[in-house]
Amino acid sequence: MKKDNLSLIGIVVGVAMLLYAMSGGGTSLMAFIDVKSFVIVIGGSFAALLVSFSMNEIKSIGKYMTIVTQDTNRDKISFIEEIINISKKARKEGMLSLESEIEKMEDPFLKQGIKLIVDGAEEDTLIAILESEIENHEERMKQGVKFFKQWGAYAPAFGMIGTLVGLIQLLGNMEDITKLVAGMAVALITTLYGAIAANLILLPIADKISLNISKSIDYIMLEYKAIKCIRAGYTPKMIQEILSTYLTEQEKTVLETNMKNAKRN
Numbered sequence: 001m002k003k004d005n006l007s008l009i010g011i012v013v014g015v016a017m018l019l020y021a022m023s024g025g026g027t028s029l030m031a032f033i034d035v036k037s038f039v040i041v042i043g044g045s046f047a048a049l050l051v052s053f054s055m056n057e058i059k060s061i062g063k064y065m066t067i068v069t070q071d072t073n074r075d076k077i078s079f080i081e082e083i084i085n086i087s088k089k090a091r092k093e094g095m096l097s098l099e100s101e102i103e104k105m106e107d108p109f110l111k112q113g114i115k116l117i118v119d120g121a122e123e124d125t126l127i128a129i130l131e132s133e134i135e136n137h138e139e140r141m142k143q144g145v146k147f148f149k150q151w152g153a154y155a156p157a158f159g160m161i162g163t164l165v166g167l168i169q170l171l172g173n174m175e176d177i178t179k180l181v182a183g184m185a186v187a188l189i190t191t192l193y194g195a196i197a198a199n200l201i202l203l204p205i206a207d208k209i210s211l212n213i214s215k216s217i218d219y220i221m222l223e224y225k226a227i228k229c230i231r232a233g234y235t236p237k238m239i240q241e242i243l244s245t246y247l248t249e250q251e252k253t254v255l256e257t258n259m260k261n262a263k264r265n
Contacts, residue, residue: 004071007208014200037190040162041197045154052150057143064144068208072215076222077255080243083226084236084259086114091233095120098230109133109220113227126231130224137220141213145206152202159194163187222246 022032049058089097099118105111112133116126166187222243229239240259244252 003069005069007068007205010204011201018196018200032189032192034189037162037193040165040190041155041158041193044158044161045151045194045197048154048158049147049151053147057147060143061147064147064209065205067141067144067212068205070212072212072219074215074219076219076247077251077258079222080226080240080247080255081258081262083230083243084239087230087234087236087239090117090230091235107223109137110223110227113223114230117227117231123228123231127228130227134217134220134224138213138217141209141216144209145213148202148206148209152198152206155197155202156191156194159191162190162194166190218246 019029023029086098086101089101095117098114102111102114102118105114109130113126113130116129121129164187166184170184170187225246226239226243229242234242240255244255247255
């Protein structure tokens with residue numbers, strides 16, 4: 001599957017713009033760097049995640065990030081053309097002839113559906129299994145949205161905690177101007193770090209995962225409808241009409257043209 005690096009580019013551009021803004025006004029960038037603030041916001045918020053989620057869910061961070069960087073735009077036209085060809089073979093040579101097609105399939109959901117047809121699964125059984133797969137797939141992917149939204153909520157909260165820590169340090173060292181300034185830095189920078197982490201990284205990642213889930217489920221539903229059409233023995237023309245409802249008007253025109261050209265050839 002193709003990569004979608006737009007999210008990473010967005011984060012880099014956002015950080016670059018912030019650095020540009022911070023470098024203005026005669027203030028050194030070093031004034032915005034504080035290790036203690038970083039530890040409070042990132043370390044503290046991640047520690048809260050350890051309380052909220054199981055270890056398996058924590059270990060899935062890499063999988064969630066994979067969802068973010070995946071290009072979930074799939075070629076629906078090519079898929080429908082493939083399904084129409086499969087349906088022609090099934091009507092001409094019988095359902096068992098599709099066994100040779102299974103080995104060529106890379107998509108696990110479509111592969112499972114066609115295998116169930118070849119194995120002679122009843123329609124009710126086929127529907128029950130595939131709908132269960134869709135529900136479980138959607139639930140697993142939604143866990144990533146919940147994970148990053150929760151992290152995005154914790155980060156600003158720990159930014160406020162850092163602010164309170166800094167204020168307490170400030171009030172406890174009113175007589176020492178050096179310690180007073182240090183406490184003020186922690187008080188302000190932790191709030192800044194929390195806001196940046198939540199609004200530039202964590203919550204946008206949650207939104208991107210949610211968007212990719214929607215696209216992924218839409219394509220799986222197209223596959224689900226295609227599998228049901230083949231199982232029901234619909235004609236290629238009927239299958240084309242049914243599956244075309246998942247296409248835009250422009251895509252429908254392209255599919256229609258491709259099918260006419262295929263007939264001529």
